[in-house]
Amino acid sequence: MTNDKKRWLILILLAFISALLLAITSTAISIYLYGNKTYTAKAEAxxxxxxxxxxxxxxxxxxxxxxxxxxxxxxxxxNKIIFTGGVGEPNEAAEAIIGKNYALARQVKLNDILTETESRTTYQNLKNARSVADNSKLNKFLIVSDPLHMKRAVLMARNLDMDAYPSPTPTTRYSSLRSQIEFLIRETFFYFVYLVFQI
Known part of the structure; x- marks a missing residue:
């Protein structure tokens, strides 16, 4: 291979790496900024x-x-809260049931709580919640999670034809710089995975 060809291959490789780093960085920034958005109007659940x-x-x-x-x-x-999440570890109650019991102890009415107890991923959370909501004729939603989780979660919900809006947790436990960076790196990776594979 001639020196000119080697030079061109190196330039192409550097251009590809630069474009990839730019895409990753811009996506991470958009995820971070999106987490600061809050929809303040009313929703059904x-x-x-x-x-x-x-x-x-x-x-x-x-x-x-x-x-x-x-x-x-x-x-x-x-008007309603839909709790999602199945069993994470053997002999544990489903996440949704723990959420339901916690809310009941804080004066949320039983009739205003809905649950799905089979999901293990964010996409399954939303897909199963949609089925529960359809049965109760609920159509407009606030998605509740940690701020850095919002962009991917709302994108998934809207791709499931849900009228969904972000409502990030203001008291997120991911408050230290280290925990936010780790969460952001993980969430950026999963955001790209979802864009490519829709899972």
Whole structure:
């Protein structure tokens, strides 16, 4: 291979790497900025995306998502709360059931709580929540999760033909710089995976 060909191959490779890094960086920035958006108008229901549970209690991350949904309910921004999430570990209750019990203990009415207990991923959370919502004729939703999770979650919901809007948890447990960077890296990767594979 001649020196000219080698030079061109190196230039093409550098251009490809630069374009890839630019795409990754711009996507990460858009995910971060999107997490600061909040839809303040009313919706029919909040969909609380599942997270880990600790025994019979929600993990700190899940607890703050639930608290945010309860605040939306108490402020009459929503009429119903849909809890999502199946069993994460053997012998644990489903995430949705833990969320439901936590909300009931804080004066959310039983008739205003809906659950789905089979999902294990964000996409499954939303797809199953849509089925639950369809059965109750609910059409407009606030998606409740951590801020850096919002962009992918709302994109998934809208691709499922849901009239969905972001409602990021203001008291997210991902508040330290390290935890935010780790979450952002992970979420950027999964955002690209979803764009490519729709999963």
């Amino acid at each position: 909040a969909i609380v995306l599942g997270a880990a549970v600790w025994g019979e209690e929600p993990s700190p991350v899940f607890r703050e998502r639930i608290n945010h949904a309860i605040n939306l309910y108490q402020n009459q921004q929503i």
